Amino acid sequence: MDVDEYDRTYAVAVEEAETAHLAQGLGADGPDEELLGTVAATSGETDTRVAAIDQIRFNAVAYPAVIELLLTVLGDTGDDPVVRRAALGALAESSFRVVDFGPHATDYRAILRSVATDADLTLRERALEFLALAKDEYAQRLLLDGLRDPKKALVAARRALQMVGHDLHAEHYDLLRDIVASSEHQGIRNDALRLLAADGDSKDLFARIVQDASQDTEARSTSAIALSSLAPEEFASIAQDIVLDEDDDDDLRATCLTTLAHGPGPSAEPDLAARVLDTPTAKSAELTRAAHQYTRTMAPGNG
């Protein structure tokens, strides 16, 4: 590559971008009052207001008035949900400048809590997720209530499970085991299994599922990985049998090989992958990839 040519092309692009910044007001010293007025005008056109938010969000955290306006828009349940979503996006982005955002953090959390039960599903989901990531007890209670009683659910069960997972405690494991035992939705069941992977009391459940060929492959794979961490010795023994079982699912065999190579368990047989590759039966590309990777990873001196 010619460095000079690269630089010439780049210089033109940067110059154009600098001009564009100025044209959009992005290089201005403070918020444009007219733009703030556009955002605040609840009777305004949706697209116009969203476009205005897109402009004032730039470096918004440097200007308390902008953040306060965005909080007002987000918290106004009577306002246009599309505009409120844009305000939430701008606030989430600004919250990454945590020191400057600090003075607004309490108000932000309070408004997120109010939005957690909003009529707009998208706003509700996003607010619940931000709160769940912050380990907010109120949000956690709403999510668990919805999982226990679907009539109270604010979001779909799988979304709720994902969010509950942001702040999982031992007291939740009974609920998760109930879901594994009773749910007829395989996706929900698999999600619950994944969250149980930290639960030592579920070790036997995982050992049973991974060895049960009638179970869903994803459930068996998740169980294999969970078991490898909870009971490495037991997993290694089960996994080696699965890997060498040509009648078992290739994806599960590949998962077991990958887990043996990269997990914390005892050293597995160095020639295990070679034995898989040496068999004359057809193998999936994924199993072959896992076998070669296993060989590389287990090679002496690697790591």
Next chain:
Amino acid sequence: MAITVELSVNGTTEPGGRYVGWTPAPATLRVLDADGAAAPIRVTLGNRTGAGGKLVFRLERKDASLDQLDLDLAVHGTPSEFFVAGRFGSSSVADGDAPLMVRSAVAAGPELGSFPMMVRIRKDANQLGTAERDRFLSALARLNNQGQGIFQSFRNIHRDSTSPEAHGRHGFLPWHRAFMLDLERELQRLDRSVTLPYWRFDRPAPQLFTPDFLGATDPGSGVASFAPANPLRLWRTDGQLGIARRPLFDTQNSPAHDDNGQGVLTEVQTVALGTTFAQLVGPLESNPHGTAHTSFGGVVSAIDTAARDPLFFLLHCNVDRLWAIWQRRRGRFDTQSPLTYRFQGSSTSPGATRIGHNLLDTMWPWNNVRVRPRPPTAPRTPFPDAPATTASPGNEPTVRSMIDFQGHADVVARLGFDYDDVPFEAPNP
């Protein structure tokens, strides 16, 4: 007998030193056995023909780069000095695929040596080769070791409680540069050929968000899905299996944006944010940095949990690359200039900003300072060294030590990494 020569790169004759980027690395060549020759032996340094990384040579560090270099070697073993680097645009794809060839300068003279080297460069993750990708994933998974490895210490230093060390002030960029380099060096302890790739969030990255790489979208679970042979399938942090990540944009066809279409600034828009560091760092921390984080739901969308997702490191590698591009375009490597870094003193200097964000401050956690206002623990200490390639930044990096990463103003300051599209040479005015 035949003439034998010995190569030293980065101050060592060990193979571990033979990793270079675009930044010239000091090297020497000397005769071990002159095979009876009495006059200096003229040799030509060059590349092997065919595929693989390619090297360039300089007699002096600031010289123009050459594809071949003639050296006169003293027969009594006195080393001849030169500089070696990768040829811009010709990085390696495998360890040792850029051998430094030493030939007699006599026409059709014999080959005197072939020394495996690697042009080791941080690359666009979306363009990474399969083997490069798999080496990276394997090293990352081993570092995590299902949540029982040292990756947890990386996760632990990027929390809400430690955030003031890393965010919201000018040290945002230097701190995260150190964070990326720390992780990369740990990966390289497992596999020397690995570098940290970057997620160029202002472009679609269809090769990155796949089951074979950083995971595909599973809209049902909101958890990234992986192929059975992808070792990230085992990813576990804080005791939990999996990576909660839900893109709000079309990862196959679109640059990053949130669910309202509010997108990241492009690379050139970012570089155009300002001509001084003070003009760049604040806005950049919001957009594209914050915007890239919040273009997903899941752990990467909040400071306290973001480092649980490996994507965090590819995202921040790109943030660092944007700073590197800006530095080169604006010539901002001289740490004594307030245009390069505004807060020139230490935290006790007049007009100082928060501790950890002044030029002369050491950075937590690598400095192991655990008294207020620093956090009470320091999970990553000391900063890992890379003695085979560079002595910088030392075990207690300062803000200053993170700035001149290619050693423009201070040759000792080079940090031993380069980006595929950030040359060493200054832009031609």
